[in-house]
Amino acid sequence: MAKDKIARQALRTRDPNERIKDFKEVALGFSEEEALLEAKRCLACKKKPCIAGCPVDIDIPAFVALIAKKDYRGAIRKIKEKNNLPAICGRVCPQETQCEVCCVLVGKDKPVAIGSLERFLADWEMDNPDASMPKIENKSDIKVAVAGSGPAGLTAAAELAKFGYRVTLFESLSSSGGVLRYGIPEFRLPRKILDMETDYIGSLGVEINYNILIGRTFTIEDLFKDGYKAIFIGTGAGLPYFIGIPGENLNGVYSANEFLTRVNLMHAYEFPKYKTPVRVGQRVAVVGAGNTAIDCVRVAKRLGAKDAMIVYRRSEREAPARLAEVEHAREEGIEFRFLTAPLKIEDNDKGEVSSMTCIKMELGEPDSSGRRRPVPIQGSEYVMPVDTVVIAIGQGPNPLISHTTKGFAVDEKSGELKIDVNYMTSIKGIFAGGDITIGEGTVIAAMGAGKRAAVAMDRYLKEQK
Numbered sequence: 001m002a003k004d005k006i007a008r009q010a011l012r013t014r015d016p017n018e019r020i021k022d023f024k025e026v027a028l029g030f031s032e033e034e035a036l037l038e039a040k041r042c043l044a045c046k047k048k049p050c051i052a053g054c055p056v057d058i059d060i061p062a063f064v065a066l067i068a069k070k071d072y073r074g075a076i077r078k079i080k081e082k083n084n085l086p087a088i089c090g091r092v093c094p095q096e097t098q099c100e101v102c103c104v105l106v107g108k109d110k111p112v113a114i115g116s117l118e119r120f121l122a123d124w125e126m127d128n129p130d131a132s133m134p135k136i137e138n139k140s141d142i143k144v145a146v147a148g149s150g151p152a153g154l155t156a157a158a159e160l161a162k163f164g165y166r167v168t169l170f171e172s173l174s175s176s177g178g179v180l181r182y183g184i185p186e187f188r189l190p191r192k193i194l195d196m197e198t199d200y201i202g203s204l205g206v207e208i209n210y211n212i213l214i215g216r217t218f219t220i221e222d223l224f225k226d227g228y229k230a231i232f233i234g235t236g237a238g239l240p241y242f243i244g245i246p247g248e249n250l251n252g253v254y255s256a257n258e259f260l261t262r263v264n265l266m267h268a269y270e271f272p273k274y275k276t277p278v279r280v281g282q283r284v285a286v287v288g289a290g291n292t293a294i295d296c297v298r299v300a301k302r303l304g305a306k307d308a309m310i311v312y313r314r315s316e317r318e319a320p321a322r323l324a325e326v327e328h329a330r331e332e333g334i335e336f337r338f339l340t341a342p343l344k345i346e347d348n349d350k351g352e353v354s355s356m357t358c359i360k361m362e363l364g365e366p367d368s369s370g371r372r373r374p375v376p377i378q379g380s381e382y383v384m385p386v387d388t389v390v391i392a393i394g395q396g397p398n399p400l401i402s403h404t405t406k407g408f409a410v411d412e413k414s415g416e417l418k419i420d421v422n423y424m425t426s427i428k429g430i431f432a433g434g435d436i437t438i439g440e441g442t443v444i445a446a447m448g449a450g451k452r453a454a455v456a457m458d459r460y461l462k463e464q465k
Contacts, residue, residue, distance in 0.1 A: 281387020
C-alpha cells in the first residue's frame with residue numbers, strides 16, 4: 001500500500017464478553033479523527049454513482065466533502081435535505097449492498113464507509129443541536145393522514161409536512177417507530193436515537209396520535225369524512241409466518257415478531273424493573289438467517305441462554321443477514337447450524353418445548369429466488385435438545401386495513417396491497433408504500449417508498465385542487 005493511501009477506517013465495537021451482558025449499543029461509531037480520515041478517501045468523482053445506490057437520493061459526495069472541511073453542521077444539513085432519519089440509517093441501513101457497493105473504489109480498494117460517516121454526523125448533531133429548521137413554503141390547510149409510524153410512515157409524513165400540508169400520523173401502539181422500535185434490539189438501535197428522530201419529525205409540524213388503530217378505532221371512510229384529502233398507508237409487515245411443522249403451538253415457541261416485541265416494546269430485557277419476562281431457558285434455537293433472526297438469537301444470549309443457535313436450511317452464503325451482524329453474533333458465541341431444517345418440535349408432556357427434530361440438507365439447483373434450493377438428505381435426521389424455539393422466517397403485510405375497507409386490490413398470495421406507479425392503491429386518494437406493498441424489506445427501502453409516495457400525493461392533491 002502506498003504511503004499516501006488511507007486505509008478504510010474500521011468501526012470499533014465493544015468487547016463481546018462485556019456486551020453480551022447488557023443491551024447497550026455494540027458499535028461505537030467513528031471518532032472525529034477517524035471520520036476525517038475516512039472522508040478524505042472519497043474521490044469526489046463527477047458521475048457520483050453512490051447517489052444512484054441510495055434509495056432516498058442523498059448527495060453523498062457533497063456531505064462527505066463537508067466532513068473533510070470540518071463543516072459538520074453543513075454536512076448534516078446536506079443529508080437532511082433528503083433523509084429525515086440519518087441516525088437510524090447510519091446504524092441499520094445495509095449500505096454495503098446499496099450506496100457503498102456503487103463506490104468507484106470497489107475493485108481497487110474498499111469503498112468509502114458512507115454509513116459510518118452518516119452516523120458520525122447524526123451523533124455529532126445530538127451533542128450540537130441545530131435550532132434551525134427546513135423552510136416550509138406554501139403552507140396549506142389541506143389535511144392528509146398517515147397510518148403507521150414505521151420508516152415508510154415517518155418519511156412520508158415528514159415529506160408531506162415539508163410540502164406544506166397539515167399532516168396527522170396515526171400509530172396503533174403507545175410509542176412511535178413501528179418495526180424500528182419493536183423489531184430492532186436496543187443494542188443495534190438505541191431508543192434515545194429513535195426518540196430523537198421522531199421528535200424531529202414532530203418539529204416539522206407533524207401531529208402524531210398514539211393508540212389509534214386504523215381499521216378499528218377509525219376506518220378509512222372516517223378519515224375521509226373528517227376532511228382528510230389523501231391518506232398514506234405504511235402499516236408494515238406485522239403478520240408472522242410459521243413453518244407449518246408439528247409442535248409450533250407449544251409453550252416456548254415464539255414468532256420473531258412476538259419475541260422481539262416483548263423484549264423491545266415491553267422492556268422484557270429490564271426485568272424485574274418491568275414485569276414482562278420472556279422465558280428462554282438454557283438452549284434457544286432460532287429458525288432463519290435474516291437480520292431479524294440474528295437479532296433474536298443475540299437477544300436470547302443476552303437474556304441468559306447458555307446455548308443460542310441459528311438453524312438455517314441453506315448455507316451461510318445464502319443467508320440474507322448483513323455480514324457485520326453475522327460476525328458480531330459469532331463474536332458473541334452464537335452457534336450456526338447451516339444446511340439444517342426443522343421437522344417437528346417435541347414437548348415434555350407438559351405442553352412445553354423439550355427438543356426439535358432436524359434433518360440435514362444439501363443444495364440443489366437454484367430456485368425462483370436465484371438461490372440454490374435446499375434438498376433433504378434422507379436418513380440424516382437428529383434430535384436437538386432445546387427449551388425455546390423462535391421462528392424467524394419472515395412476515396407478511398398487516399391485513400387489518402385491507403380487511404376493514406372495501407375496494408382494495410390485494411395480491412391473493414402475499415396479501416400485499418397493490419399500487420400503481422404513483423403509489424396509489426385501487427382506491428382513489430389512498431396511497432401506500434413499504435412492507436405492506438412489497439413484503440418484509442429493509443428500513444431504507446421503506447423510507448424510499450414513503451418519500452416517493454409523498455411526492456406522488458403532492459402531485460395528486462395539486463391536480464385535485
